[in-house]
Amino acid sequence: MAEDLVRFENVVYRRGRKTIFDGLSLRIKKGQTVAILGPSGSGKTTLLKLIGGQLRPEKGSVIVNGKDVAALSREELFELRRDMGMLFQSGALFTDLTVFENVAFPLNVHTDLSADLIRDLVLIKLQAVGLRGASTLYPSELSGGMLRRVALARAMALDPGLIMYDEPFTGLDPIAMGVIVELIRRVAEVYKTTGIIVSHDIEETANISDYIYIISDGRVIGEGERGFLREDQSPRIRQFMDGLPDGPVPFHYPATDYAEEMLTENQKVGWFNFD
Amino acid sequence: MLTLIRGLGRFSLEVFQTLGRAGRLWWMSIVRRPRLSNLPLIIRQVYQLGVLSVVITVLSGFSIGAVLALQGYDQLVQYGTESALGLGVALVLVLEIGPVVSALLFAGRAGSAVTAEIGLMKATEQLTSMEMMGVDPMQRILAPRLWGGFIALPLLALMFSVVGIWGSAVIGVEWLGVHEGTFWSTMQDGVDFVRQVMKGVIKSVVFGLVVTWIAVFQGYDAIPTSEGISSATTKTVVYSSVSVLVLDFFLTLMMFDY
Amino acid sequence: MQMRTIEIVVGAFMLAGMVSLGILATRVSGYSLDSESNYYVVYANFENVGGLAPRAKVSVAGVEVGQVVSINYDKDRYDARIKMIINADVDNISTDSTASILTEGLLGGKYIGISIGAEDEYLIDEGEFSDTQSAIVLEELIGQFLLDKF
Incomplete structure (x- = not known):
């Protein structure tokens, strides 16, 4: 059994008065590609920021590589x-x-390698994402799909043990999406990198993941190996999978009773009352 | 009434919080860990903020010097004291207009650009991604800009004053016919290096610090949307212009030694 | 743009700033370093300094040779004690010279004029004028004039 690279233990995180995570626990094993699925607004990006230590949990702990990030x-x-x-998401x-300098940036900052060696490393990464020819261009000259490929090359520059993908498929045309899917799969296979994909694109994500978590309302509502999504019958997961507008995840924002509110006297809403 | 007091309370709390964040930013990026390896980045910023502002600074300096010469001559000639033209223009430029106007120009040209740039970097997650790469954006992005502006503005102010005095000499001596020798000698007699020129330099050093600080902070603190960035840019220009003018008064008062 | 070009341009920018400071120092304020360092100090006591101010010029035959450093009240002698500096190359002011407080033009600023005496001994650093002439106060002069007339 591979050891855990990332572990969330009963993490509670609030932004303002809104609770984003309410006792979230999950574990990500070394070498696996793990998908974290959930409806938008369920705090998936927050989860990545907690792993990177940009945010600190209110309660519970986030443990990466055996270290408590918050400490x-x-x-x-x-x-x-x-x-x-x-x-x-935006690259x-x-x-x-x-493009070249972007990919070289982490190498320049974190290593003492010679300029020649850095050049070779950057070209290797750019070749891997198929954009060696674009190395002299500026990001503003690239399409959305290409931007994400360059960003992937940059994320891989130092051959990290963990790569986090924040909504990697959003807003791409089918071809660009196929390219990214293929690249993520290849990174995991060739470099044995642990991957965390945060997304709401179920099909694509599920296809390249070894293990899947579904989060909603600040906690994990379902987890399992790749195939489990199709079999699981719990209503929350079915709603998410089948894209039903109403269900355990309600269509309406919490409000008072509709009929009751319509019938009550018009109350003073603002500063002035014009009647 | 209670709403009013509450509003005042919330406003002052916000002001204090903002000041606190600004102070923290300055501490984290400048004081805590100054690094020599940032030098190439600082040089790039001196270029962006200083060199690219030279043209508007020199142009404005010349015009203001020329206008001062024309208006000053008009008044002085009535008392037959047009020989004091050089002195008057030099004092006004070196002590007040040089540092103040170049700081205002700097806020409009370089300050707003810094705010917009940093705000955009924040909005496009460049700052976050840098942080995730284990690079501190305070050190990498903010500190070089703070240093760059701090270095560039006093130099711009000096150029402004010199070009302004040159402009007034061109108008006063070449055109209006003030005697050249008198023009320069009354100036040299009345302007003292330590008591006047250095005061101007001290002012522009303070302005450089304040204007770039405001610009960098507004960018870093901007709400990462297009409205947020545009309002931050406006704030930079307004806040820094007002602070320059108010600080100018207090600095003059502090250094007033007659 | 290439880093090299930027470095050169920034270097030129810094240089332009320094040169501006240099111009302000020499051309605009007439500041020169050596005049500050090569001087000697002399003192003079006056009954009345009128409107004399620190930094007023000290001249011999109308040529500036130094300046007033400070003006203090001398408690023991009930008069004003003036400290001035004189350029080191003007080293032959005889000890019996007179220091007078004069006015530039009718309404101009006050300055110290030195009329050289006949003695062979010269004033040295920390020396003192024995003979001084106080400022002419315009109000006193007018008062005197009116009294004489009537």
Whole structure:
């Protein structure tokens, strides 16, 4: 049994008055590609930020590589992050640097390698995502799909043990989506990298994951190996899988009784009352 | 009434929180860990903020110097004291207009650009991704800009004053016919390096610090949407212009030693 | 743009800033370093300094040779004690010279004029004028003039 790379233990996290996670527990094994699915607004990006230590849980602990992230100092945290790559939804490439410089950035900052060696490493990564030819272009000259591929090359630059993908398939055309799916699969196979994919695109994500978590309302509502989604009959999971508008995840934002509110006297709403 | 007091309370709490965040930003990026390896980044910022502002600074400096010469001459000639033109223009430029106007120009040209750039970096998750790469954006993005602006503005202010004095000499001596020797000698007699030129330099150093600080902070603190960035950019220009003018008064008061 | 080019341009920018400071120092304020370092100090006591201010010029034959550093009240002698500095190359001011407080033009600023005496001994650092002439106060002068007339 492989050991856990990331472990969430009863994590509680609130933003303002809104509870994002309410006793979330999950474990991600080394070398696996794990999907975390959930409706939008269920705090998937927050989950990645908790792993990266950009946010700290209110209760419970996030343990990465055996260390409690919240207990690390800023320096130790930066040290830890060197072994993490993250693919942002928008790519988040540095707009004032070329594609080449973007991929070279982590190498330049974190290693003492010679310029020649860095050049070779960058070209290898760019070749892997098929954009070696675009190395002198600026991010503004690339399409959304290409941006994400460059961002992937950059996330892989230091050959991290863990790569996190934040909504990697959103807003891509089918071809670009196919390319990204293939790249993520290949990264996991070739480099034996642990992957965490946060997404609401069920089909694509489920196909390339070894293990799947579904979160909703701040906790895990279902988990299992790749095939479990189709068999599981719990209503919450069925609603999510089959895309039903109403169900355990309600269509309506919590409100008072409809009929009752319609019948009550019109109350003073703002500062002025014009009647 | 209670709403009013509550509003005041919330407002002051917000002001204090903002000041606290701004102070923390300054502490984290400048004071805590100054790094020599940032030098190339600082040089790039001196280029972005300083060199690219030279043209508007020099142009404005020349125009203001020329206008001061024209208006000053108009008044002085009535008392037959147009020989004091050089002195008057030099004092006004070196002590007040040089540091203040170049700081206002700097806020409009470089400050707003810094805010927009950092705000956009935040909105497009560039700052977050940098953090996730184990690189501190405070050190990498904010500190070089703070240093760059801090270095660039005093130099721009000096250029502004010199070009302004040159502009006034061109108008006063070449055109209006003030005697060249008198123009320069009354100036040299009345302007003291330590008591006047250095005061101007001190002012522009303070302005450089404050304006870039406001610009960097507004960018870093911006709400990462297009409205957020545009309002942050406006705030940079407004806040830094007002702070420059208010600080100018207090600095003058503090250094007033007659 | 290439880093090299940026470095050169920034270097030129810094240089331009320094040169501006240099111009402000020399051309605009007439500041020169050596005049500050090569001087000697002399003192003079005056009954009345009128409107004399620190940094006022000290001149011989109308040529500036130094400046007033400070003006203090001398408690023992009930008069004003002036400290001034004189350029080191003007080293032959005889000990019996007179220091007077004069006015530039009718309404101009006050300055110290030195009329050289006949003695062979010269004033040295920390020396003192024995003969001084106080400022002419315009109000007193007018008062005197009116009294004489009537």
